[in-house]
Amino acid sequence: MPDKEEVLIQEQQEAISRIAAREDRPLSYYIVTYGCQMNVRDSETLAGMLQNMGMKEAGDRRTADFVLFNTCCVRENAERRALGNVTWLKEIRKENPNLLIAVCGCMIQEPGMAEKIIRQYPFIDLAFGTHNLPRFPMLMEKLLNSRRRVIEVSDQTRMDIYEGQPVVRQSPHEAFITIMYGCNNFCSYCIVPYVRGREVSRESSHIIKEAEELAASGVKDITLLGQNVNSYGLDRPGELRFHELLAFLDSIGIERIRFMTSHPKDISDELIDVMGKAKHVCHALHLPVQHGSNRVLHDMNRRYTREHYLDRVHKLRTAVPDIALSTDIIVGYPGETREEFEETLSLVREVRYASAFTFIYSPRVGTPAARMPKTVSKEEATARIEELIALQKSITAETLQGMVGETHRVLFTEQSRRNSAQFAGKNDYNITVNADADESVIGRILPVRITAAKETTLQGIILE
Numbered sequence: 008m009p010d011k012e013e014v015l016i017q018e019q020q021e022a023i024s025r026i027a028a029r030e031d032r033p034l035s036y037y038i039v040t041y042g043c044q045m046n047v048r049d050s051e052t053l054a055g056m057l058q059n060m061g062m063k064e065a066g067d068r069r070t071a072d073f074v075l076f077n078t079c080c081v082r083e084n085a086e087r088r089a090l091g092n093v094t095w096l097k098e099i100r101k102e103n104p105n106l107l108i109a110v111c112g113c114m115i116q117e118p119g120m121a122e123k124i125i126r127q128y129p130f131i132d133l134a135f136g137t138h139n140l141p142r143f144p145m146l147m148e149k150l151l152n153s154r155r156r157v158i159e160v161s162d163q164t165r166m167d168i169y170e171g172q173p174v175v176r177q178s179p180h181e182a183f184i185t186i187m188y189g190c191n192n193f194c195s196y197c198i199v200p201y202v203r204g205r206e207v208s209r210e211s212s213h214i215i216k217e218a219e220e221l222a223a224s225g226v227k228d229i230t231l232l233g234q235n236v237n238s239y240g241l242d243r244p245g246e247l248r249f250h251e252l253l254a255f256l257d258s259i260g261i262e263r264i265r266f267m268t269s270h271p272k273d274i275s276d277e278l279i280d281v282m283g284k285a286k287h288v289c290h291a292l293h294l295p296v297q298h299g300s301n302r303v304l305h306d307m308n309r310r311y312t313r314e315h316y317l318d319r320v321h322k323l324r325t326a327v328p329d330i331a332l333s334t335d336i337i338v339g340y341p342g343e344t345r346e347e348f349e350e351t352l353s354l355v356r357e358v359r360y361a362s363a364f365t366f367i368y369s370p371r372v373g374t375p376a377a378r379m380p381k382t383v384s385k386e387e388a389t390a391r392i393e394e395l396i397a398l399q400k401s402i403t404a405e406t407l408q409g410m411v412g413e414t415h416r417v418l419f420t421e422q423s424r425r426n427s428a429q430f431a432g433k434n435d436y437n438i439t440v441n442a443d444a445d446e447s448v449i450g451r452i453l454p455v456r457i458t459a460a461k462e463t464t465l466q467g468i469i470l471e
Contacts, residue, residue, distance in 0.1 A: 012169050015141055019056075019172070022144035027061040032151060033072035033107055035065040041089050042079025044232050044267065045203075046112060048183040049140060050077045053111075055173030056144055069099055073107045078114035080198055083369040086114050090128070097130045107150070109133035111140065116202035118373045121160045129156075136160040137203055141169045165189065165204045170213050180420055180450045181228040182221050186214050186252070190234035192270060194297075195308045195379075196337065198371040199234055208239050211247045215255060222261045227452060228418055228433070231256075231266040237273030250278040257285040262452060263418065265437065267293045272311040274319045283326030290327050291361075291437040294319070295335035299354035300347035303340055307376075313354060320358055331361040331406075331436035338395060339368045339388030341379035348391050355398055361406050361436065362463070363399045367392050400462070407438070407460035414470065415440060417455045419448040431464075439464040 026032050036057045040050040053075060054064070065071035076093055079085040093110060100106045108131050114120055116136035124134050133150050135143065138161035150157045166188035176182055189204040190197075218229060231253075233239060240246040247255065256264055264287050271294055282288055294316075298304050301312050323330055336351060355363070367388045370377040383391075417440045419432035430444040434455075441464060442448075442455055448469065455467035 012167065016169055016171055019141060019144050022148045023056060023059045023173075026144065026148055026151065027059065029151065032060060033062055033105075035071045036062045036073045036075065037065045037068040037071035038075045038077060039068065039092065040077045041085050042081060042113065044183055044230065045185065045234070046077050046079060047177070048185050048232060049112065051174050051176055051183070052140065052172050053077065053143060054175040058175055059173050060144070060147070068096070072103070072105060073109065075109040075111060078110060078112040080114040080117045080120075080202060080371065082366060089114060093128065093131065100130065107132045111135045111143070113137055113198070113202040115160060117198065118201065121158055125158065132156050134158045134160075138163050138166060141167070141172065163204065165207050168207060168209055170209075178420060179225060180418065181230070182226045183230050183232050184214060184217055184221070185209070185232045186236060187233040187239050191238065192235060192310070193308060195306060196340065196368065196371065196374055196376040198374055201373055203234060206235070206238055206242055208241070208243050208246060210243070211240070211252055211255075214252065215259070218256055218261060219259055222259065225450065227261070227450070228263040228265070229261055231264070234268065235270040235273060236266050237269050237275070237278065248277075250275060250281045253278070253288065254281045254285065257281070257287050261287055263435070264288045265291065269294055271296065271316050271319055272309070274323075276322065279322050279326045282323070289435045289437065290329050291331045291333070291435065292323065293333045296354065296358075297335060297337050298340065298347075299351035300343075303343055303347055306342060306379075307340065313350070317354075317357065329436075331438070332358060333362045333364070333437070334358075334360050335364045335366070336395065337366050337368050338392040339383040341368070341376060342382050352395065352398060355395070355402070359402050359406065360399065361438065362403055365392055365395050365399065403463065404460065407463075407465060410457050410465060411460055412457065414454050414456050415465075415467070416452050417442070417467070418452045419444065419450070421449070422446070434465070440467050441465070442467045442469050444469055
């Protein structure tokens with residue numbers, strides 16, 4: 008008897024086929040993606056479904072018959088931007104009455120958001136949560152049949168895994184592989200466990216097969232994705248642990264392997280050892296610290312101390328001396344004092360990140376931190392983040408300047424956005440490098456001598 012996953016995939020394929028045969032289906036689509044790489048990978052699956060439905064990707068949302076917003080709710084700004092752009096499409100519909108508007112992803116999964124959409128955004132035709140993504144074709148067919156809005160949000164606490172869904176990769180040279188879904192950490196400020204559910208790992212055999220197929224198709228750079236990749240396999244007795252999976256993938260010959268995101272409390276000595284010995288694992292690691300104060304880290308429920316974090320950094324740099332670290336930092340968390348903010352600054356000076364994503368604390372409804380009294384004014388939080396950004400900019404500038412004269416391996420993937428005579432790609436440290444070239448370099452990893460450092464990028468000369 009087929010299991011639940013097999014039944015749903017069959018239903019999905021049948022719905023896609025029926026939509027493709029309809030004369031009244033939309034002919035073009037456009038997907039707007041907000042948030043993390045997990046959302047980007049979800050959008051690739053949605054694009055695969057839409058193309059199998061017989062739709063072509065439009066060059067612009069103004070010209071599409073179906074526009075889908077894949078949303079993020081980790082921070083208030085992302086939510087506000089998404090809803091603002093959805094509202095803007097209401098005006099576009101006046102020019103194209105047949106336009107269908109859909110919203111999906113983490114924002115829809117947020118408590119109370121579905122009710123808000125029903126009440127305040129009647130022009131949205133279709134809305135579904137993160138757990139409902141595999142049912143998208145069935146929801147689309149229901150919309151086309153009824154021509155009435157469809158909203159579906161599951162309240163399940165774990166993501167069901169469905170292998171074999173269609174996908175349209177954004178790049179023929181780089182690819183994301185989701186290895187697990189959800190999060191068990193429940194950091195006090197974070198909405199992710201509530202909208203993505205608890206941790207669930209894919210079977211390693213499926214991950215390895217996907218990586219091998221990508222390598223065979225010419226993909227040179229893969230990024231393993233999970234809210235906390237270090238927890239991979241813990242929910243599957245007898246499954247590989249993350250460091251074992253990473254070592255196996257390194258052995259199959261993919262030219263570059265990256266992974267994110269790593270929780271500092273779960274960076275094991277075994278993982279650090281694999282990173283130090285691996286031939287294809289890039290010397291770059293995103294290691295979110297969030298804060299430099301032990302008291303604030305405790306309130307955030309991060310479950311590590313400043314000292315533990317610095318110990319992991321020390322061991323990483325011992326095993327991989329040239330590793331480039333990046334991080335996430337929150338400023339203005341409830342209760343943060345000036346002295347505690349200074350601890351964040353001192354940690355940044357000590358670690359010397361290659362780059363950092365910095366944010367003013369944004370309360371998310373349903374999280375413990377949202378119930379904490381707000382003690383840092385908007386003006387003070389703004390002043391603090393500006394101070395932090397200035398510090399990190401100076402460190403980044405010094406880091407990039409220190410690379411001038413070195414030779415880096417760069418995977419070229421696109422024409423430079425600021426200079427049409429140049430092409431751009433990432434080096435092993437996940438830093439963008441621009442060089443004079445023509446389109447023949449696309450998809451190739453080439454040696455580049457670094458000649459200059461810009462604010463966040465490098466310039467170089469190709470040596471081949």
